[in-house]
Amino acid sequence: MPTILEVKDLVKKYGDFTAVKGISFNIQEGEIFSLLGPNGAGKTTTISVLSTLYAATSGDATIAGHSVSKDPMAVRKVIGVVPQEIALYEDLTARENLNFWGQMYSLSGKALKDRVEEILEQIGLTDKARDKVKTYSGGMKRRVNIGVGLLHKPSLLFMDEPTVGIDPQSRRAILDSVKDLNRQGMTVLYTTHYMEEAAELSNRVGIIDHGELIALGTQKELTRQVGEMETLVLHVDEMQDVQRLAKAVEALEMVRHAEVSDHSVTAIVPEAEEALAPAVTKANELGIKIRSVDIREPNLEAVFLHLTGRALRD
């Protein structure tokens, strides 16, 4: 697979503050690549430099062979951008917005008209195309926001946290459409702070924190780094003392770490099944009733915790 994006030692400073501290990675054609990181990690800044909006302080990137710093116009023709914010004209309708942005992508005439209708169909807003964007729900706005980035059939699509602040149903629809687009041959650079999204979508994941790429690889490769830990989750009834249970579980020999989240205890263990029986015994001793049990394979959340000592979500 040929490389479509090559990032080399990219640094971006805002005044004295360094938001991106020299990151390097490649994306292959046909891949979905996720940048996973918490708020303020530098995801948007990275995408802004790659989409030629900001000049890099040092380092460079090439997209389809064009340097981002030296030939931004050539780069812009190849990329589609779905920004984190809803960058639309609220007073215009969805169709008017698509028409305008299509013209900005140098489409015109019948090609533009056909493409706009095609996108409206694709994002499921043909019926609402005559309504002003400001009357739309958050999920509908997000869909138009994505549609604009697809107008000129880019070979590389940047999507910056496209599911923030919307209902689960719209989120599902967006994740499915990303997979659809990828199946049709589009390469995607996807940023998110939801580890499940990165896990579900991507071939490879880059974990970014404080402007640094702290891990990079397939999910398997990354989880192997944490030593193949599994997660055991014990769900208990309300009104039970989870704190005491967590203490007792953490005291078990094979448990590395145990954490309380509402009405459940999450334990990081090398072998979940092995830890299950002793944990249940402890619960019985304490008179705490366990309602259900989950065993999870090693995940990116655990990787992030392992690498930074912090949870991905704040």
Add this chain to the structure above:
Amino acid sequence: MKKILAITFRDLRVRFASFVEWLFFLILPIVFTLVLSGGTGAPADNRVRLVVVDQANTSLSTELITALENSESVRPDLLSLDDAEYQFDSRRVSAMLIIPQGFAREALESGTLTLELRQQPNSLNALVAQRSVQAVISRVGQAVAIARNSLAEAEALRPFETDAARQTYFDDALESAQTLLAEAPDRLTETQGDTPDQIEYDPRANSSAGQLITWVFIPLIGLSELFAYERQKGTLRRILTTPTRKGTYLFGTIFGQVLIALGQMTLLVLFGILVMNLNWGQDVFGLAIMLVAGALAAAALGTMLGTFVKTTGQANGLSIMLGMVMALMGGCWYPLELFPEAVRSMVKVLPTTWAMQGLLDLVLRGQPWTAILPEAGVLLGFAAVFFVIGILRFKYE
């Protein structure tokens, strides 16, 4: 080029998305124009009322009053002294003229003639009245001077035999001088180099031009709001990730707003012509120059302001406030002649002042396009300076 049109078209759509915009675009300007002009009544008597008290009751005083009645700027209203003083003291009239006893030809000949003109302070109408009275008196006075001169000339050639013959000669000379001067009244105005410029003021023309500038400048300065909106919403950043140049974006956006402004001005001018009977069309070429120059200056100001404001709210407040203040100070709501001399020279730093003077040259003073070139030049100068600052300072991030 297609992109410029696309951006321009977007400007139009965004601008007229809500009905409220029409309020600012046409409805308010027209309402204000009408209110400030005192209605559309085209041929109504717009002359300034001048209360006249005739204590002399001589043929000369009657002659003076007739001359005033024929004036284009004042309308004499004969009253008794008491009535006149009452009206003047209660500020119901801006000027009163008292023709004292002894206002007769003999006094005119001996040069001891006096008149009393009382004026309200700071009143444009009083100034208008003063000017008209002066013009009339000087016309009468000039006739006497001519008669005296010709009498002296005649005497130098051949002395008069009797005083009666001398008086007859003088009376004849005066009469013919009066007739001649009456037939060429314009020459009088033109020869008065030492009196201040004649104040030309027509509430309808002033209000039409002034409101046009006010309501076109405000939204053009509001261009800063559009820039703030695009920065806030992220649409500006998005445009800059498409294959569109910064210059195309800036030009298209500004061009769109200027085009809207020109459309608005055309409609307001048409309103002035069709409804208010104003003479906007005297020099269409000059008018076009003035309107384009004014729109560019205001759009440039908006572009520059756009680089200083952070939010749409700020931009909105600032453009309305600045537009209003500039319009008020630039003489768009009240004639500049009402302002003290010092203020009058200070407000020359405002583009509105120049725009207003240029438009008045055309619609009120009926001057040709060559006369407004200085004003248009100054406006284009403003435009150049503001655009350069605005474009150099423009932040895309």
